[in-house]
Amino acid sequence: MASDTLVKISINDLKPGMYVEKIAEQKGNLQVASRGKVTKRAIVASLKKRGVTAVIVDTSKQFIPEDAPPPEPIEQAVHDIEIPTPESKPEPVRKKVTFDDEVAIANKLHKKGKSIQKRMLSNVAKGLPTDIAVPEEFSKNLVGSIDRNPNALLCLTKIREKDDYLLEHSLNVAILLANFAQYIGLKEEIVQELALSGFLHDIGKIKIPDKILHKPGRLTDQEMNVMRDHVVFGIEALREMDIPERMIRTVGEHHERLDGFGYPEGKRDDEISFYGRMISIVDVYDALTADRVYKAGMPSQKALQILLKDTPDKYDRELVQKFIKCIGIYPVGSLVKLNDETIAMVVKHNEDSPLKPVVKVFYSLKGNHYVAPQDINLAAKTAKVSVEKAVLASDYKIDFNAFFEEKIAI
Numbered sequence: 001m002a003s004d005t006l007v008k009i010s011i012n013d014l015k016p017g018m019y020v021e022k023i024a025e026q027k028g029n030l031q032v033a034s035r036g037k038v039t040k041r042a043i044v045a046s047l048k049k050r051g052v053t054a055v056i057v058d059t060s061k062q063f064i065p066e067d068a069p070p071p072e073p074i075e076q077a078v079h080d081i082e083i084p085t086p087e088s089k090p091e092p093v094r095k096k097v098t099f100d101d102e103v104a105i106a107n108k109l110h111k112k113g114k115s116i117q118k119r120m121l122s123n124v125a126k127g128l129p130t131d132i133a134v135p136e137e138f139s140k141n142l143v144g145s146i147d148r149n150p151n152a153l154l155c156l157t158k159i160r161e162k163d164d165y166l167l168e169h170s171l172n173v174a175i176l177l178a179n180f181a182q183y184i185g186l187k188e189e190i191v192q193e194l195a196l197s198g199f200l201h202d203i204g205k206i207k208i209p210d211k212i213l214h215k216p217g218r219l220t221d222q223e224m225n226v227m228r229d230h231v232v233f234g235i236e237a238l239r240e241m242d243i244p245e246r247m248i249r250t251v252g253e254h255h256e257r258l259d260g261f262g263y264p265e266g267k268r269d270d271e272i273s274f275y276g277r278m279i280s281i282v283d284v285y286d287a288l289t290a291d292r293v294y295k296a297g298m299p300s301q302k303a304l305q306i307l308l309k310d311t312p313d314k315y316d317r318e319l320v321q322k323f324i325k326c327i328g329i330y331p332v333g334s335l336v337k338l339n340d341e342t343i344a345m346v347v348k349h350n351e352d353s354p355l356k357p358v359v360k361v362f363y364s365l366k367g368n369h370y371v372a373p374q375d376i377n378l379a380a381k382t383a384k385v386s387v388e389k390a391v392l393a394s395d396y397k398i399d400f401n402a403f404f405e406e407k408i409a410i
């Protein structure tokens with residue numbers, strides 16, 4: 001070992017392919033005996049977690065990590081992150097169908113997604129192998145439904161069972177991320193890849209103790225530190241499933257923030273991939289709007305305001321703007337009160353009239369009873385009603401889930 005090849009570097013500069021000779025600096029009392037190859041990012045994350053702040057690397061022992069992604073041709077990389085203008089969007093290949101025709105299929109798919117997610121989580125918890133072909137096939141079907149009519153699955157993201165947060169959040173991130181990817185014109189293969197990344201992104205949470213994972217209310221700093229491990233646990237589980245490195249990176253970056261205050265690696269700016277920036281926006285949006293056992297989800301408009309407040313510090317400005325456009329002022333699946341004292345669900349955006357979506361009226365506040373669902377295009381000249389405000393089902397004690405199952409998703 002020649003001493004002139006030994007270099008002290010910050011843990012933030014340690015990358016797969018380097019050889020660690022010894023730990024140079026570390027916080028805390030935990031002794032880390034780490035000498036050897038850094039074969040993957042998870043090792044760096046693990047060292048950071050143990051308080052290591054600097055290491056001595058031997059530059060003469062650099063190597064090509066086995067799990068390094070093959071170098072991507074520059075043209076391909078540029079194409080993948082290019083956001084086409086609306087004019088350059090490829091023509092949809094799949095046949096479009098109506099909301100009413102798609103909603104029953106989407107409902108079955110949504111239920112299937114929850115059961116696949118449940119099985120995968122159980123396998124990861126028990127350390128059993130998971131066949132990636134199952135969630136992969138599911139993600140393709142999910143994108144198929146979005147291609148035919150995105151509004152059916154988007155409505156289903158609003159159907160929440162309070163005890164199923166983990167299952168539904170993963171499914172919703174898959175749906176919202178695929179929809180977002182399609183909205184900005186990414187190619188089909190990438191849309192499917194992002195759907196699968198969303199579906200798998202929180203899989204490591206199953207390794208977090210229940211009392212922290214299901215704690216009603218805010219986590220303490222110490223509990224938060226434990227919770228943060230879910231990303232590294234997730235990466236480890238995904239590596240065993242042998243999925244492409246680019247997807248592992250997307251999943252691994254869903255809690256990274258542009259200002260460097262995210263986790264697990266505290267990456268900054270360009271260190272976070274384009275897809276990592278996308279998933280972080282979608283993940284936060286769904287988490288904020290979700291109903292939990294201990295609190296009702298916030299209205300979409302408020303969640304989008306919070307995202308905007310943290311932009312551009314934490315989130316990519318251009319992507320947040322596009323996401324807000326994609327979600328719309330009144331998101332598909334959300335409820336609105338109309339000025340004739342009825343409650344309706346938004347089922348379609350009108351691009352030219354964002355304040356006048358197509359809605360499905362289903363509840364009358366005069367007498368508080370359900371009415372036969374009726375579609376109204378609020379942008380039509382013949383429409384006699386308009387949106388008064390966005391509302392939540394909980395504001396009116398409406399069991400929207402049951403109604404949706406019985407009357408809409410038949």
Ligand SMILES: [Fe+2]
Nearest residue numbers: 201202254255
């Ligand atoms: Fe997460």
